[in-house]
Amino acid sequence: MHKIAVAVDATVASTIGRDDDAAPVDAPPAHGESGWPVGHGRVVDTLGDDGRPLEALVLMCEPAVPRDGVPAWPVAVLHLAAQGRAVDELLCVAEAAPFTDLVDMADLPRWHAEPEVWAKALTRLTPGSSYEIAGLGPAGEADALLDTAWHAYLQLTGCLE
Numbered sequence: 001m002h003k004i005a006v007a008v009d010a011t012v013a014s015t016i017g018r019d020d021d022a023a024p025v026d027a028p029p030a031h032g033e034s035g036w037p038v039g040h041g042r043v044v045d046t047l048g049d050d051g052r053p054l055e056a057l058v059l060m061c062e063p064a065v066p067r068d069g070v071p072a073w074p075v076a077v078l079h080l081a082a083q084g085r086a087v088d089e090l091l092c093v094a095e096a097a098p099f100t101d102l103v104d105m106a107d108l109p110r111w112h113a114e115p116e117v118w119a120k121a122l123t124r125l126t127p128g129s130s131y132e133i134a135g136l137g138p139a140g141e142a143d144a145l146l147d148t149a150w151h152a153y154l155q156l157t158g159c160l161e
Contacts, residue, residue: 001103001139002146006056006070006092008039011063012124016113018098036098037063038118040125043090044069046149047156054149056090057118057125059111061098071095074142076105078118079135086134090142091118104139 015035037060042053058072072092080087091108093099101107108114115133122131 001073002143003071003073003095004056004092004146005044006039006041006058006072007044007053008041008058008060008064008068008070009066010041010125011037011039011060012121014038014059014117014121016059016111016117018111035112036060038121038125039064039070040122041070043146043149045153046146047152048088048149054088054090054145056092057122058092058094059099059102059113060094061096073103074146075102075139076108077137077142077145078115078122078133079137080119080122080131081134082129082131087131088145089118089122090145105136106138 013035014037016038017035039058039060041056041058043056046054048054058070060070064070072094074090074092076091078089078091080089093102102111115136119131119133123129
């Protein structure tokens, strides 16, 4: 599992939260009892197929200030279609105690974090855009996407030996 930094641009409230009777590991969500905040941003030091950094949604303990780097790890890849083109968004969770049991896409339903919930948050975070869900890939696919994007970034910056 890769550990990454997501430079968050914006944050919204979500309905994502645990669905079990486990004792709370951390304080309740900063914005209320309905769920944890979701941020949207770019993965630092990556380069996607379109020449821009990879984009990510990250589940966090509290809202982030724009351009803050949030330490996180990927749990899945959300495959979307937007305006006739394929879009992949990394789904991540912040490195924080409440999220230690969220490591792959199989863990998402227990948190009410199905693809539709992430897509709804993304639509709220990117006004004027609409998305159709095309699929969901596991954490291994997210890691492979990150490896490719880091390699492309290193090639571009001349840091690849």
